[in-house]
Amino acid sequence: MLELSSVSRHFGGLKVLQEVNLAVPDKGVFGLIGPNGAGKTTVFNLITGLLPPTSGTIHFDGQDLVGRKPFQITRGGIARTFQNIRVFKEMSLTENVIVGMDAHLRYGAFGLLASTGMFRSEERRARDRARELLSWVKLDHKADQLADNLSYGDQRKLELARALATEPRLLLLDEPVAGMNSTEKLDLMREIQNIAERGYTIFMIEHDMRFVMGLCEQIAVLNFGRIIARGGPDQIRNDPQVIEAYLGREDDEATNDEGATA
Numbered sequence: 001m002l003e004l005s006s007v008s009r010h011f012g013g014l015k016v017l018q019e020v021n022l023a024v025p026d027k028g029v030f031g032l033i034g035p036n037g038a039g040k041t042t043v044f045n046l047i048t049g050l051l052p053p054t055s056g057t058i059h060f061d062g063q064d065l066v067g068r069k070p071f072q073i074t075r076g077g078i079a080r081t082f083q084n085i086r087v088f089k090e091m092s093l094t095e096n097v098i099v100g101m102d103a104h105l106r107y108g109a110f111g112l113l114a115s116t117g118m119f120r121s122e123e124r125r126a127r128d129r130a131r132e133l134l135s136w137v138k139l140d141h142k143a144d145q146l147a148d149n150l151s152y153g154d155q156r157k158l159e160l161a162r163a164l165a166t167e168p169r170l171l172l173l174d175e176p177v178a179g180m181n182s183t184e185k186l187d188l189m190r191e192i193q194n195i196a197e198r199g200y201t202i203f204m205i206e207h208d209m210r211f212v213m214g215l216c217e218q219i220a221v222l223n224f225g226r227i228i229a230r231g232g233p234d235q236i237r238n239d240p241q242v243i244e245a246y247l248g249r250e251d252d253e254a255t256n257d258e259g260a261t262a
């Protein structure tokens with residue numbers, strides 16, 4: 001579905017990604033892990049058109065993504081969430097999700113939200129879909145509340161619902177459980193699993209090893225800008241290069257995470 005071939009990205013003299021080859025298969029959950037600063041978010045920034053690669057190609061369903069603008073890539077079927085939460089706190093949950101639908105609404109999300117009846121049927125459809133997506137992350141009972149009232153974990157889930165509102169085929173999640181407690185993590189794990197079962201392909205970056213190992217069928221490991229391993233959870237867990245990449249860095253938070261070596 002998604003294929004990166006010999007992708008490199010340099011920032012001045014800093015070689016953040018070097019000849020990365022990565023193939024995310026259609027359907028299921030794929031994980032990208034690696035120590036802090038390994039280059040993981042840069043991979044997402046290249047896929048979503050926020051940055052161009054220095055060299056290499058990125059194909060999605062056979063189409064070349066390099067040179068396309070972020071909104072074109074979103075319309076083409078790739079959505080993402082960010083490491084830092086980006087919800088509109090002064091809007092309701094429903095309105096936040098409708099903003100995500102923007103590319104698919106005839107009058108645009110803001111036109112629709114500001115309307116006084118002109119676009120009623122489109123508004124009703126958008127609200128129904130927003131509520132459905134909120135139910136996928138168990139937030140539909142809070143649909144009319146302001147996003148500002150949500151816990152940190154629920155704000156992350158709202159971002160996920162908003163990303164789904166762009167009707168993607170591929171969903172990129174950048175550290176979806178960052179800052180969540182263990183109950184929230186378990187809930188989110190189930191919800192992501194359900195979303196994958198609905199036919200979405202999920203590609204996630206995550207530091208929480210228990211979460212990654214519990215969800216992903218395939219995992220790639222990035223270290224100093226290079227892929228050092230790929231395979232199923234058991235293979236990754238026992239890979240000597242992966243163990244060294246994590247344990248060899250005393251300053252890495254992943255080695256201190258609960259369950260990091262699970």
Ligand SMILES: Nc1ncnc2c1ncn2[C@@H]1O[C@H](COP(=O)(O)OP(=O)(O)OP(=O)(O)O)[C@@H](O)[C@H]1O
Nearest residue numbers: 011014016034035036037038039040041042043083
């Ligand atoms: N726009 C940029 N300009 C200059 N350097 C950058 C830029 N974006 C990322 N970098 C550098 O690239 C390296 C990799 O960053 P990146 O955010 O991709 O790592 P990461 O694996 O996602 O890390 P973390 O797990 O801590 O989020 C870092 O040294 C970072 O400072």
